[in-house]
Amino acid sequence: MHRTAAKSGLSMKQVLIFGGLMVTLSMGIRHGFGLFNLPITSANGWGRETFALTIALQNLFWGAVQPITGALADRYGAFKIMLAGGVLYALGLAGMAISTDVLDFTLAGGLLIGLALTATTYSVIYGILGRNVAPDKRVWAMGIAAAAGSFGQFLMIPVEQGLLSAFGQQDALLLLAILASLMIPTAFMLREKDFVHHHNLGDQTIKQALKEAMNNPSFQLLTLGYFVCGFQVVFIAVHLAPYLKDLSSSYPAVGAPVVATTALALIGLFNIFGTYSSGILGQRFPKRYLLSAIYLGRSIAITAFLLIPPSPMSTYIFAAIMGFLWLSTIPLTNGIVAQIFGVKYLTMLSGLVFFSHQLGSFCGAFFGGYLFDRTGSYLIVWEIAIVLGVFAFLVNLPVKERAITRTVNA
Structure with missing residues (x-):
């Protein structure tokens, strides 16, 4: 029933290597945007809310357009989508570099890069993997890509x-734009030469697939949990560096930039082990229980981070723990979607549940800056992140992972 492609001409090794490279570039560059927060806002005389809004809109555009990009990739193949994404990514970074106006900066960093991310990150790569x-080996491979x-x-x-x-921030962004252009040749290495979208009489249509997913209770619960994931990780990615800057008196000998850079790098390092481990464990244990454990673990880690007196060591331990739990939700969530609905519309359905993730990302990025500018503190946002983690722990427990049963004409 889920015949989407004939011989694609891609081996599993090729998909993992070049799919991994695509995600390395797209996610790697994006994860460093938090370092540009204070340099850009200081240089232009903006409040933190301005930068936060741009990153929030980036995540919102990414999430809102991802199902459409996914549907196009499922219908026409991922190659052209990734090619366009590489171009948009480079243009967006260049636009951020030369913008001195808030609207121009937001269009470049929010709209262009948001659209680029829909075409160069997990949903599209997971469609190729599927x-x-x-x-x-699917969840394991998804774990490799996430790693x-x-x-x-x-x-x-x-x-x-x-x-x-x-x-400086301007030339740094221009150099990153050149680096992002490497996604273009990478897309050619992932071209599915014999890709054919089969749609025979009686096959499920896009409209039917959407209706089926939206009415599925497990899909609804996954979507709610994924909102929390987006809120937590993007709030930390965007606001951890300025938060540590505000605490710099707690570690004068080291300096806030060093602590922030080390902490964010540790998140990335331990995330490698976390996402790979989740891919392995997801093949052996119920993925819903693993997801619940991840969300509860995040809330515990944040609570401990806030209660323990701040120091470089406590920050590094927090970063390592959060890193292990950071993106380990991705292979598990997408693995459940593939397990329930199959792979024919996997890119689109992954994009749909990802939209909820990005709504959470928007809230985490924007309200982090908004509430800081209003209260002078990030404390209330940390507390929201803790409560949401407990909520996600609870909503993932009832998820059913078994494949859906369809009639012949579904």
Whole structure:
């Protein structure tokens, strides 16, 4: 029933290597945007809310357009989608570099990069994986791809901090634009040469697939939980560096930039192990229980971080724990979607549940800046993140992972 592609010409090794490289570049560059928060806002005389709104809109555009991009990739193949994404990513970074007006900066960093991310990150890569990797290795392969994105964060955080220190924010963004253009040749290496979208009489249509997913209770619960994931990780990614800057008196000998850069790099490093582990464990244990444990673990880690007196060591331990739990939700969530609905419309359905993730990302990024500018503190946002983690722990427990039963004409 789920015949989407004939011989694609891609081996599992090729998909993992170049799919991993695509995600490494797209997610790695994006994860370093928090380092640009204070340099850009200070240089332009903006409040933190302005930068936060741009990143929030980036996540919102990413999430809102992802199902459409996914549907196009499922219908016409992922190659052209990724190609356009690489171009948009480079243009967006260049636009951020030369913008001195808030609207221009928001269009470049919010709209262009948001659209680029729909075409170069997990949903599209997972669609290729679904078509080219056997079901018994699918969640493991998704874990590998997620680990590649984690490696990108670990790699790019010190690179971007080095570029900022050596060249300033404008030239650093232009150099990142050149780096992002490497996604274009990478897309050619993931071209499914014999891709054919089969739609025979009686096959499920896009409209039917959407209706089926939206009415499925497990899909609804996954969607609610994924909102929390987005809120937590993007709030931390965007606001951890300025939060540590505000606490710099607690570690004067080291300095806030060093602590922030090290912490974000540790998140990326331990995220590699976390996402890979979740891919392995997801093949052996119920994925819903693993998801619940991840969300509860995040709430416990944040609570401890706030209660323990701040120091470089406590920050690094927090970063390592959060890193292990950071993107480990991705292979598990997408694995459940593939397990329930199959792979024919996996890119689109992954994009649909991801939209909820990005709504959470918007809230985490924007309200982090908004509430800080209003209260002078991030405390209330940390507390919201804790409560949401407990909520996600509860809503993932009743998820049913078994494949859906369809009639012949479904």
